Amino acid sequence: MSSNVQSKQPQSASASGPAPVVDVEQAEAALVEHYPRLVRLAYLVLPPSLGRNRRVLTAHALTQRALPRGRTSGAAVTIPTQQGATGGGHQRDPGYAYVRLQVVRGALDAGLPLTWRSWPRRAQLPPLLPQVRGLRLFPRSGGADELALDQRLAKLSGAARAAYVLRGLEGLDDSGVHTVLAAAGCDDPDDALDEADSVEARYALLASPEFDPCSLHARPTDLMRRRQHLKAAGVAALATLVCGALLGLPGDGWGPDGAAAPPYAQNPAAQAALDPGKLTVAAAGAWRRSARTDFSVWPARGGLVDDKALLRRALAVWARPGESVQVSATPGTPSGAPPGPAQLLYAGEVDAARVVLLYDGLRVVRYAEPKEGTSGAALDFARVDGASGPEASALVVNRADGNVRYLTAPWVQSAAVRDLLKPAGQALALRRDADGVTEPFSGPAQDGRCTSWNALRMRDHSGAVRMATDLGELTPARLTAGRPEAPREAAPADWAKSACSLASVRSHGVRSVNSWAYARQTLPESGTAAQWVCTRAETWRGSGSRSLAQFQTADGPTGAVAAKAEDSPACGPREPRVLAGVRWKSPGGTWYLLGAGSKDIASLASSGGDQAQGNVLAVRTERTARVRLTGALADGTKVSTLR
Structure with a gap:
């Protein structure tokens, strides 16, 4: 493919001639x-x-x-x-x-x-x-x-x-x-x-x-304040009729400057949610005695957990973010006010910001403001319902200049960084402060070049090793590998050729991503081996899952996308089967149709009349040929390609 590139020299039309x-x-x-x-x-x-x-x-x-x-x-x-x-x-x-x-x-x-x-x-x-x-x-x-x-x-x-x-x-x-x-x-x-x-x-x-x-x-604007203004306007109008005097409306209807909007509803539940003294705080060793390993047993950590003014601002902005607040939420996450007193997870200074992390049973909320003033405050929401163990082991506490810091769970004993594209490389240990906040490290590059992909490796108190990666949200996505119905914790080798595909699910509310090598195939003419891998991203909201089938050769740095689907049960725990095909050019210049399905697929057939027993197929084809691939289970049930 060639492209024409033209230099961008200023072009000025002549100013002579009549104006249009x-x-x-x-x-x-x-x-x-x-x-x-x-x-x-x-x-x-x-x-x-x-x-x-x-x-x-x-x-x-x-x-x-x-x-x-x-x-x-x-x-x-x-x-x-x-x-x-x-x-x-x-x-x-x-x-x-x-x-x-x-x-x-x-x-x-x-x-x-x-x-x-x-x-x-x-x-x-x-x-x-x-x-x-x-x-x-x-x-x-x-x-x-x-x-x-x-x-x-x-x-x-x-x-x-x-x-x-x-x-x-x-x-x-x-x-x-x-x-x-x-x-x-x-x-x-x-x-x-x-x-x-x-x-x-x-x-x-x-x-x-x-x-x-x-x-x-x-x-919405502040509903209670608006109602009060309407009542006040009615009283003023009645007084005008009775007294014959022009009365000004009370208040100017606009909230004060700052990160929070005008005062919140005056009801007991709302007031309790705004009171920093009513925040729930887990005991330091609660996670050791509890049968649960979720955010509810995280203790409150950080040097500013007693800063009532900061906590009050964080709660007020959560309830009513002002126009200057940068608000973000993962897909499917409600961004409304807290239903009642929340749990405090962290409050402290990180880099150039004061950060507060709160949990209400459904969501984790991050409030951040500059060390000086509240201009430029940010409020981030992430859905975490049902998070437990590996999925509740870390939260992003700050991002700056392409680097990320995590607050790790109290049961995490050590943390390290692994570059998934270099499975033979060594893990780099991450220092953590007394509160469990890691030192900053480079997150996955967002420039599209994908020369590295750093993942967070955590070892818990039982010795189990987990891996997660930053996909642009408060909660890192858990990485697993193996058959969808029984995934295991991933190793770097499981993601060496698939890590770059994670960029396609960035900022989609991803809970976990599984990599499954569902078939291996010997390539015609060359005799080298290739593998077929399906990666599936599950979301916190349940819907919106994304599946991606890749064809990976031994000498290729990354896989070629063969098929993809959204909201499909294929390649998932409910339907652990997948089928995909690609056109491939051999070293000798011959084009082939290659296809592979999971092991439960007994035969494959192409729309050109070619058939093969087993779960792999390789037949000659033309480069521009449009061929449809189908599979069949042992009982004759038809299986279509991932789409």
């Missing part, structure tokens, strides 16, 4: 067609100090107000020529250029401070429309890279932020950015471009869901 003329219908067509892109542009240029809810609504309002004021069919608006567009055809559409200019101008105006010297501009005021009553809306939370970029852009001026976004999202060169900023009313576009140069050009992140104000999460 845009009528209302043309502008409206461009706005409707590119609405999500324009709203994202407005959201990114608006100052983050507005808060995510108001940024979302303001971005939609600015975009919806971008049409020309005239509505007659002959209405026309002249716009300045746009230069330097390197994107798709819409970049050269005068209608799109017009509405984009209006969006950028409105977003820049919205970032201007209000003063007594002049009337406020329309964009500086909260939008009248759209409005959403009783809900707070905000985009999905992204990863550490998106958060870092958002914080860096927040430090720029509005014009510099617009310059960065026009470069990255719109693909404009500096000449085009200068033209748009000047037309939008920027006093010094050159300074804005210079300031934008101070931010690393990570433009691909601008397309992240973190910055998509059209794909939103919704949370």
